[in-house]
């Protein structure tokens with residue numbers, strides 16, 4: 001099973017770091033898409049099959065929380081697993097995101113944490129499958 005991933009972050013550097021972490025993770029990656037804000041992310045979701053969304057919170061145009069709310073309102077996107085990677089410190093906001101089923105990773109992050117969070121979220125098991133560590 002290859003996982004098609006959408007990375008949504010207004011920082012191109014951060015998107016590249018997340019992508020690099022995914023490439024090093026040993027997870028079976030399919031297509032990877034990138035978007036610079038929530039609205040662009042929704043546009044990608046409208047046009048592509050995506051299995052996992054990795055999203056920032058603080059972005060211009062449409063933030064990550066608003067994007068997740070829109071995803072939850074559409075049958076085609078409401079069940080897509082979501083990992084939020086952010087510097088967000090508001091416990092209220094994090095709790096709202098958890099209630100929507102999103103996993104949360106604090107910046108800065110390690111590639112291993114991204115890998116393990118995705119494995120847990122998608123039920124891929126914890127065993128090392130021989131991929132690069």
Ligand SMILES: [Mg+2]
Pocket residue numbers: 009010011056057058059
């Ligand atoms: Mg940001």
